[in-house]
Every structure is written in C-alpha cells, then in structure tokens.
Amino acid sequence: MISESTLTELLHAAGDSVPVPADGAEQVRDALGPQVAQRRWIHRPSNPRLLSAAAGVVVLALVGVGIAAGVSSGGGHHGQTSAAVALAPEHAGSAAGSGKSDQQLAAAPTAGAAEAPAAPGVVNGPAAGSGSGTDAVPTTTPRVVRKATISLQAGDGKVPASLDGLRGLAEQHGGYVASSQGSLTSDDPTGTVVLRVPVAQYAQVRDAITSGRYGKALDVSESGADVTNQYVDLDARIHALQASRQTYLTMLSKADTIGDTLAVQQRLDQIQQQLEQLQGQQKVLADQSDKATLTVSVGEKPAAVLTPSAGRTGFDKAFHDAGHRFTHGLQRTVAATGTALLVLLAIAVVALVCWVAVRSARRRMV
Amino acid sequence: MEDLDSWLAAGYDRSFRTAWLMLRNRDDAQEVVQEAYLRVWRFRDSIPRGDGRDAWLYRVVVNATISRLRADKRWRRRSDDGELTSLPAPEQDGPAHQAEHGALADRVLAALAALPETLRIPVVLRYYAGLSEREIATAIRRRPGTVKSRLHQARVRLSADPALAAWADEPAAGTAGPGGDAVRAEASTS
Numbered sequence: 001m002i003s004e005s006t007l008t009e010l011l012h013a014a015g016d017s018v019p020v021p022a023d024g025a026e027q028v029r030d031a032l033g034p035q036v037a038q039r040r041w042i043h044r045p046s047n048p049r050l051l052s053a054a055a056g057v058v059v060l061a062l063v064g065v066g067i068a069a070g071v072s073s074g075g076g077h078h079g080q081t082s083a084a085v086a087l088a089p090e091h092a093g094s095a096a097g098s099g100k101s102d103q104q105l106a107a108a109p110t111a112g113a114a115e116a117p118a119a120p121g122v123v124n125g126p127a128a129g130s131g132s133g134t135d136a137v138p139t140t141t142p143r144v145v146r147k148a149t150i151s152l153q154a155g156d157g158k159v160p161a162s163l164d165g166l167r168g169l170a171e172q173h174g175g176y177v178a179s180s181q182g183s184l185t186s187d188d189p190t191g192t193v194v195l196r197v198p199v200a201q202y203a204q205v206r207d208a209i210t211s212g213r214y215g216k217a218l219d220v221s222e223s224g225a226d227v228t229n230q231y232v233d234l235d236a237r238i239h240a241l242q243a244s245r246q247t248y249l250t251m252l253s254k255a256d257t258i259g260d261t262l263a264v265q266q267r268l269d270q271i272q273q274q275l276e277q278l279q280g281q282q283k284v285l286a287d288q289s290d291k292a293t294l295t296v297s298v299g300e301k302p303a304a305v306l307t308p309s310a311g312r313t314g315f316d317k318a319f320h321d322a323g324h325r326f327t328h329g330l331q332r333t334v335a336a337t338g339t340a341l342l343v344l345l346a347i348a349v350v351a352l353v354c355w356v357a358v359r360s361a362r363r364r365m366v
Numbered sequence: 367m368e369d370l371d372s373w374l375a376a377g378y379d380r381s382f383r384t385a386w387l388m389l390r391n392r393d394d395a396q397e398v399v400q401e402a403y404l405r406v407w408r409f410r411d412s413i414p415r416g417d418g419r420d421a422w423l424y425r426v427v428v429n430a431t432i433s434r435l436r437a438d439k440r441w442r443r444r445s446d447d448g449e450l451t452s453l454p455a456p457e458q459d460g461p462a463h464q465a466e467h468g469a470l471a472d473r474v475l476a477a478l479a480a481l482p483e484t485l486r487i488p489v490v491l492r493y494y495a496g497l498s499e500r501e502i503a504t505a506i507r508r509r510p511g512t513v514k515s516r517l518h519q520a521r522v523r524l525s526a527d528p529a530l531a532a533w534a535d536e537p538a539a540g541t542a543g544p545g546g547d548a549v550r551a552e553a554s555t556s
Contacts, residue, residue: 001525002533004493010533011387011494014474018383021396025378028400029371363409 143289145225146202152215152298159189162214162298166193169208173201175291190299202292215298227285234282241275370410374403377420381427387490388431390479402430428495432505435487473529480527485520488513 002010021027154162159182167177175197182191197205210217248268255261381402385395405426406413414422478486487506491497492513499517503510525534 001521002530004521006533007489007521007524008493010470010474010530011478011490014471014478015383015387015490015494017471018386018475020379020382021392024382024396024399025375027396028378028403029375 141228142226143228143231143285144199145227145288146199146222146292147224148202148206148220148222148292148294150206150209150217150221150294150296151219152209152296153218154215154298154300156300157189158215159191159298159300160184163191163193165214166195166209166296166298169205169214170195170197173197173205175201175205178293188299188301190297192295192297195294195296196291197294199290199292202294205292205294209294209296214296227289231282231285231289234278234285238275238278238282241271241278245271245275370407370413373419374406374423377423381423384424384427384490384495385431387478387494388487389434394434398430398434399427401434402427405430424495425497425501428491428497428505432487435483477524477527477529481520481523485516485523488516489520489524492517 152162163180163182167180170177170193175195178194178196180191180193183189184191195205206220206222210220245268248264248271252261252264252268255264378399381399382395385398385402386392389395389398402423406423413419478489481489488502491502491505492499497505499510499513503513506513508516524530
C-alpha cells in the first residue's frame with residue numbers, strides 16, 4: 001500500500017501542476033473592490049461579548065427609565081403637554097441645534113458643517129440654513145403641533161348660524177374647515193366643525209371663538225406637542241440620504257460591469273425609498289405644525305355631565321359600583337400587562353443580541 | 367490594507383489548487399476562492415498574526431469549498447447514502463494545460479478523479495492541504511474514526527490503481543520506493 005509520505009509527495013506533485021488562472025488574484029481583487037467599499041461599515045468589534053453586555057445594560061437602562069416614566073406620568077397628561085408648550089421655544093432651539101449637528105457629523109459630514117447650534121434662550125428664525133446652501137429648511141424654528149377642543153352652547157335655534165360663523169372665521173384667518181358634521185333637525189341640534197388655521201392666527205381664532213360671539217364657551221382644552229426634535233432629525237436624515245444618493249449616483253456612472261451596476265442600482269433604489277418615506281413624514285409633520293387644529297362642538301344645551309353613582313341607592317348603586325370597579329380593574333390589568341410586555345421585549349432583545357454575538361464568535365472560528 | 371492585499375495575492379495559487387482538487391472545476395474553484403477571500407476580508411479582525419495566518423487562510427478556503435460541496439445536491443445525496451460512486455472525468459483545459467501536465471501529474475490526477483468524493487475530499491485535505499484527521503472530521507462533519515477509515519480506503523484504492531501501482535507495496539515509513547526519486551524530482555521542478 002502507498003505510504004502516507006509518498007502519497008503526500010504525489011499529491012503535491014500533481015496539485016502543484018494544476019495551472020492557476022493568470023489573472024485569478026486580480027479578478028478576486030476586482031471583485032472585492034466594491035465589496036470592500038460597501039462592507040467597510042461591517043467592522044466587527046474585537047469583543048462581541050463586551051458588545052452584548054453593553055447592549056444589555058443599555059436596554060435594561062431604557063426599560064428602567066421607561067417604567068419609571070410610566071409610573072411618574074400618572075399626574076395627568078394635559079399638564080405635561082401644557083408644560084411642553086410653555087417650554088417649547090427655548091427647549092426646541094437648543095435641542096434642535098445639538099441634534100442636527102450630531103446627526104450630520106455621523107451620517108453626512110458635508111451637509112451640516114456650517115450650521116451653528118442655537119443660542120440658549122433665543123428663538124431662531126428661518127435664517128439658519130444648512131451648510132450645503134441648497135434646499136434650505138428652517139431647521140431651528142420651533143415646531144409645535146397645537147390643538148384645541150372647545151364646547152359652545154348657542155341659543156335656541158342658533159346652532160346653524162353659529163356653525164356658519166365658525167366656517168367664515170376660519171376662512172377669514174387664512175384657514176379652512178377640515179371636517180364638519182351636525183344633526184340640526186333633531187330636538188337637540190348639535191354640530192361639530194374642525195378648523196385648521198395657521199399657527200400664527202391660532203390665538204386670535206381661539207379668542208374669537210370663546211368671546212361669546214358664536215355661543216357661550218362651556219369647556220376649552222388646549223394641547224401642544226413639541227415636534228422640533230423630530231422634525232430636525234428627519235431633516236438631518238433626509239440630507240444624509242441625499243448625500244448618499246449622490247455618492248451612489250457617482251459610483252453608478254463609474255460602474256463598468258453588470259454586477260456592479262446592479263448592486264449600485266439596488267442600493268440606490270433602497271435609498272430612494274427611504275428618502276421618500278422620510279420626506280413624507282416630514283411633510284405630514286410640517287403640515288401639523290404649520291396649522292393649528294381647533295375642534296368646536298356647538299349645541300343648544302350643555303353637554304350632560306356624568307356623575308358616578310350620585311344619588312344611587314340599593315342594588316342600583318351596587319351594580320353601578322361593580323361595573324365601575326370591573327372597568328377599573330380591567331384598566332389596571334391592561335396597564336400591568338403593558339409593563340410586563342415591555343420587560344419581556346427587553347429580555348428578548350438582550351437574548352437576540354447575545355445569540356448574534358455568539359454566532360458571530362463562532363463564525364470567527366472558520 | 368496593502369499588506370492584506372499582497373498576502374491574499376501570495377496565497378492565491380495554493381488556495382485555488384486546493385479548491386480545484388476538491389471541486390474539479392476551474393470556475394467553481396475560482397468562485398470558491400473569491401468567496402473565501404471575501405470571508406477573510408469580512409473577518410479581517412480575526413486574522414491571526416505571525417505564522418499562523420497562512421494556515422488560517424487555508425482553513426477558510428477549505429471551509430468555503432466544503433460549504434460549496436455541501437450546498438451541491440449531488441454531493442448531499444451521495445454523502446447521505448454513503449454510496450461510493452465516481453465523479454465525472456476532470457475537465458479538459460486545452461492543449462496548454464495538457465502540455466504543462468507531466469506524466470506523473472496526469473497519472474495522479476486520473477487516479478484521484480477515479481476516487482469517489484467521499485474518499486477524494488479527505489485525501490486532498492490530508493495529503494495536500496495538510497489538515498489533521500480531527501480537522502478533516504470537523505470540516506466534513508464526520509467522526510474522526512470515519513475519516514481515518516476513509517483515508518485507509520482511499521490508500522487501498524489508490525494502491526490498486528494501475529497508474530500508481532508502482533508506488534505501492536513499499537515500507538510505510540521508508541523512502542519513495544520505485545519511482546520515488548522521480549516523484550521528488552518532478553515535484554521539485556513543478
């Protein structure tokens with residue numbers, strides 16, 4: 001039988017005689033070129049366990065903050081939003097400046113290098129544009145989504161006139177009626193109109209509605225949500241994607257193989273899709289913050305106010321209390337389930353990260 | 367980057383030949399080496415320093431080749447039923463290739479091609495790639511005992527092959543035997 005050493009020599013003699021493609025190494029280098037360019041970001045950290053541990057700590061911290069916020073938010077939603085409105089200009093200015101610069105330094109260094117963060121306490125105007133000088137967006141202008149809900153009591157037979165007056169009021173201030181519905185033929189005619197007016201006219205329109213001209217104001221509630229951060233973040237991501245798109249367009253013009261062209265085109269399509277989604281979100285956000293929404297309900301009688309178990313006695317009171325407690329218990333159960341689900345979600349994320357890290361470590365051993 | 371590039375280029379020949387001996391197809395071998403080099407790039411942080419990195423590269427190429435073979439349904443079917451069937455004859459690479467091949471290389475390659483894949487792969491990995499039996503067992507997902515058995519079967523078959531009969535029946539740890547000098551001479555010139 002052939003000895004192992006002889007077989008080794010024979011196989012090396014035969015194997016080394018196999019002709020190697022003359023340009024094989026160059027072909028591999030050419031094939032790796034785009035891969036290297038596209039995969040530069042897939043830089044594996046040197047210690048996946050450290051990464052998974054850090055990710056776990058971050059997730060747990062987020063869960064803790066979320067739970068704490070959930071517990072502490074029981075004071076009332078309305079008060080929180082009111083505070084947001086009051087703090088909106090200063091908070092939005094500083095937050096917008098820092099958020100924008102971070103995003104652009106990380107994703108698109110060419111887009112925002114010239115932008116300076118807003119000075120504390122100063123509400124910036126639209127003059128602070130992007131560094132590119134094109135598609136300038138007033139990124140540091142505070143953006144607040146304002147909403148108001150007003151209930152009016154008009155006199156007998158005056159509901160239709162009140163609704164007409166509200167429509168005219170919206171148009172008079174450069175707004176429009178988003179929706180209108182009413183029941184004017186019943187014994188208790190009521191109607192509701194949703195007005196959209198420019199934010200600058202919001203206070204005047206609100207004051208006009210509650211002045212008594214269209215009926216007695218029974219209830220007025222206002223809310224405001226500061227979306228400046230969200231808007232600026234979207235703006236930065238859009239600019240970064242636009243810069244990436246330009247880079248890939250340049251690569252596409254230089255691609256000389258079908259494989260390269262298809263790969264770049266595929267990436268371009270993905271970027272375009274993301275870009276359109278973000279631009280759509282930004283458009284919606286801009287519309288919500290450019291125009292305030294006022295929902296006005298008009299009726300001849302004041303809205304009935306439910307007084308729980310007032311004046312109830314005996315079985316009526318018992319059944320009513322039972323129903324009330326059942327609903328209350330159900331609410332608490334749902335709330336507790338939500339927290340548990342959040343914790344379970346966090347555990348699942350940590351497990352997923354650990355699994356990916358272990359798999360990555362195993363693949364390193366190829 | 368430049369160092370990595372030159373290192374991969376220097377190791378290309380041996381990587382390609384190993385893949386070719388296992389796959390018996392130039393295009394497949396080129397693709398496998400390209401895939402292996404891509405893996406090397408992706409896991410460049412794991413490349414060992416010093417002498418060990420050539421062996422590491424070699425392992426990546428072998429694993430990529432094994433993955434290709436495993437993905438091939440024909441291979442999977444043959445591997446599962448354990449039937450020892452022969453592969454088609456190796457592809458012809460034209461007159462230039464034929465001219466380059468010496469008589470010895472042709473005989474060895476023909477004998478190797480006559481082996482079924484279940485025997486040929488361990489032989490290439492053991493006697494050309496230089497992997498240990500345990501490393502081969504890990505690569506082809508078989509027990510070390512199975513690898514040892516297959517290597518023995520392969521040597522028996524190769525010894526019975528008329529093309530290699532001249533090197534059979536020699537002392538296990540001895541010299542090359544009949545034609546052994548010619549083997550070394552041709553090996554050193556190739």
